[in-house]
Amino acid sequence: MSEEATAPVPWTVPSIEDSDKGGPLTAGRLEALQKEAYDEAYQKGHAEGIAAGEKTVQKRVERLDELLKAQARPFDSLMKWSKNSWSNWPWP
DSSP: OOOOOOOOOOOOOOOSOOGGGTSSOOHHHHHHHHHHHHHHHHHHHHHHHHHHHHHHHHHHHHHHHHHHHHHHSTTHHHHHHHHHHHHTSOOO
16 A cells, blocks of 8 residues: 655735624624523524414313313213213113
8 A cells, every 4th residue: 555645835824804794803702602692592592482382272272262161161071971871770
């Protein structure tokens, strides 16, 4: 196995004055980026939390509605049960 020798390439220091990214990363710029990321994550989390809360509240409202309907007509289930029970009774 023969390895081909390549000529060494000198390393150049990367430029910290990148005009596309707004210049060097300073403490103020880092703080602004951090605040921007925090605000973005907060908005996303807030929206997801609101959606989850609405879903939970909707389930509870539906359950409460069922309970209130059952209290408004407390004997409905008893009447259905007795009707079914007596209709299957073996009468002589």
